[in-house]
Amino acid sequence: xxxxxxxxxxxxxxxxxxxxxxxxxxxxxxxxxxxxxxxxxxxxxxxxxxxxxxxxxxxxxxxxxxxxxxxxxxxxxxxxxxxxxxxxxxxxxxxxxxxxxxxxxxxxxxxxxxxxxxxxxxxxxxxxxxxxxxxxxxxxxxxxxxxxxxxxxxxxxxxxxxxxxxxxxxxxxxxxxxxxxxxxxxxxxxxxxxxxxxxxxxxxxxxxxxxxxxxxxxxxxxxxxxxxxxxxxxxxxxxxxxxxxxxxxxxxxxxxxxxxxxxxxxxxxxxxxxxxxxxxxxxx
Amino acid sequence: xxxxxxxxxxxxxxxxxxxxxxxxxxxxxxxxxxxxxxxxxxxxxxxxxxxxxxxxxxxxxxxxxxxxxxxxxxxxxxxxxxxxxxxxxxxxxxxxxxxxxxxxxxxxxxxxxxxxxxxxxxxxxxxxxxxxxxxxxxxxxxxxxxxxxxxxxxxxxxxxxxxxxxxxxxxxxxxxxxxxxxxxxxxxxxxxxxxxxxxxxxxxxxxxxxxxxxxxxxxxxxxxxxxxxxxxxxxxxxxxxxxxxxxxxxxxxxxxxxxxxxxxxxxxxxxxxxxxx
Numbered sequence: 001x002x003x004x005x006x007x008x009x010x011x012x013x014x015x016x017x018x019x020x021x022x023x024x025x026x027x028x029x030x031x032x033x034x035x036x037x038x039x040x041x042x043x044x045x046x047x048x049x050x051x052x053x054x055x056x057x058x059x060x061x062x063x064x065x066x067x068x069x070x071x072x073x074x075x076x077x078x079x080x081x082x083x084x085x086x087x088x089x090x091x092x093x094x095x096x097x098x099x100x101x102x103x104x105x106x107x108x109x110x111x112x113x114x115x116x117x118x119x120x121x122x123x124x125x126x127x128x129x130x131x132x133x134x135x136x137x138x139x140x141x142x143x144x145x146x147x148x149x150x151x152x153x154x155x156x157x158x159x160x161x162x163x164x165x166x167x168x169x170x171x172x173x174x175x176x177x178x179x180x181x182x183x184x185x186x187x188x189x190x191x192x193x194x195x196x197x198x199x200x201x202x203x204x205x206x207x208x209x210x211x212x213x214x215x216x217x218x219x220x221x222x223x224x225x226x227x228x229x230x231x232x233x234x235x236x237x238x239x240x241x242x243x244x245x246x247x248x249x250x251x252x253x254x255x256x257x258x259x260x261x262x263x264x265x266x267x268x269x270x271x272x273x274x275x276x277x278x279x280x281x282x283x284x
Numbered sequence: 285x286x287x288x289x290x291x292x293x294x295x296x297x298x299x300x301x302x303x304x305x306x307x308x309x310x311x312x313x314x315x316x317x318x319x320x321x322x323x324x325x326x327x328x329x330x331x332x333x334x335x336x337x338x339x340x341x342x343x344x345x346x347x348x349x350x351x352x353x354x355x356x357x358x359x360x361x362x363x364x365x366x367x368x369x370x371x372x373x374x375x376x377x378x379x380x381x382x383x384x385x386x387x388x389x390x391x392x393x394x395x396x397x398x399x400x401x402x403x404x405x406x407x408x409x410x411x412x413x414x415x416x417x418x419x420x421x422x423x424x425x426x427x428x429x430x431x432x433x434x435x436x437x438x439x440x441x442x443x444x445x446x447x448x449x450x451x452x453x454x455x456x457x458x459x460x461x462x463x464x465x466x467x468x469x470x471x472x473x474x475x476x477x478x479x480x481x482x483x484x485x486x487x488x489x490x491x492x493x494x495x496x497x498x499x500x501x502x503x504x505x506x507x508x509x510x511x512x513x514x515x516x517x518x519x520x521x522x523x524x525x526x527x528x529x530x531x532x533x534x535x536x537x538x539x540x541x542x543x544x545x546x547x548x549x550x551x552x553x554x555x556x557x558x559x560x561x
Contacts, residue, residue, distance in 0.1 A: 183288025
C-alpha cells in the first residue's frame, strides 16, 4: 500500500478526490451556516438576546429558550415511552421467538424503520391529537402528542438495536447463571442487561439522535406555539420545527434567518457530541 | 407461567403494545386511504389525483441515487481500501459522515437553501431539491458502502493481491462483487428513506405542481403532498386523500424494499435483513 503501482494511481486519486469533495461539502455546510449566523453572533448585544425566553421577531426579541425547552420535552417524552417498550420487544425477540421467526420479525422491524415521518404525522393528527384533547385536556396539539408520535416512530430503530445488543450476550454466561440457580428474571437483570449495556446505550443514543432531529411528524402535531410551554399538554415548538416554519418567512440576510442558522449549528453540534458519545460507548 | 419469569411476561405485554401501535397507524391509514385508491387517482393531476407527485418522487429519487451511489462508493473505497485502517483521516471522515447522517434533514436543507437559492440564485425547484437530497443521502450511502465493504473478509483481498492484482483490480473484481448483495439491500434502504423525505423538500422543491413540468420548476412529491393537503390544504375530504397518498407511498416503499431484498439474495446476501444504520 505504501508504493501504489502505476495502474493504481488513477483510481486512488479519483477515490481520494471524492473523499475530499465529501469533506468539502461538510465544511461548506458548516461555513454557510456560520456565515449566516455571524451578524447575530458577532454583535454582543444581539447575542445576549438569544438566551432569553421571549421570541418576538417583530420587536427584535430572539430568545431561543422556548425551542430548546420544547425539543428537550418532546425528546424526553418520546424516550420515556419508547425505551421500555423497545426493551420489551427486544427481550421477547431474543428469548421467546425461535430462530426461524426471528429473521422475519427483524425484517418487519427494518421495514417499519422506513415508514415516512409524514405518515406518523398524519396518524398523530388523526388519532393522537384528538385523544390528548379528550383525555388530558388543552387543545390537543401539544408536546405530549408530539412525544407520543415520536415514541412510536423511533420504536423500530430502538428495538432493532436493543435486540442486537441482547443477542450478543454469550450463551455460556446465561447457562452459567442458570447453573448457579438464578431464575430467568435474575439472569436477565444481573447478567444479560449489564453485559449488553454499552450496546444498549449506543442504541439509545441513535434513537435519541433520531428523535432530536425529527421535523415533520413533530411539526404536524406540536402546535407551533413560540412561548415557553406551560406543561406537556400545552402546545409548543422545537428547534427543528421552528427552523422549518420560519425559514421561508425570514429570507436569508435578515436577523431572524441568522437566528435559525444559530439553531441549526446548535443541532449540528449536538449531533457531533452524540456521535462521539455513541462511539465511546460502542467501542467498550 | 414459570416462577421467576415475570419480566418475560412483562416484555411480551410491552411488545404486543408496541405492535398494536403500528397496527393502529398502518390500519387506520389503509382504512381511510384504500377506498380512494383508484387508477384515476393514481394517474390524473390536479385535485383528483396524484400522477405528477408520483412522477416527481421517482425523478427526484433517481437523480439523487445516480449522483450519490458512485460518490458514496468512492468515499467508502478510499476510506476502507486505500487508507490505512484506524488512521486519523479515516476516523475524521467517519465522524463527519456520522454527524451529517444524524443531522436533521431540515438543517442540511437550510444550508443548501442558503448556498443554492441564496448564493447561486437557483429557483425553488426539482433540481434544488435533488441537490438537497444528494447532500442528505451521500453520508447514508457512504455508511451503507462502508458496512458492506468491511464485511468482506480480508483473506479475499490478500488472495487477490498475492496473485498480483492491483488494489483497484481487487476492489472491482473481488471486494465489490462479494459485497454486492449487501450493497443492493442498502441502496433499497436509501431509496425508501429518500422517498419518505418531506421537510427538506418542502423548502427546496416547494409544494406546487407546475403546469409545464421541468427540472427548473417546483415539483411536489408524494410525502410533501401528504403534509400539504393535511395541514395547509382547504379541500374537503383531505384526510382520505392524504391517507390514499400515504398508502401509495407505503406500497412504493415496500415494493422497493422487497425487491432489493430479493435481488440481494440473488447476489448471495444471506437471509436476515439489513442490520442497523
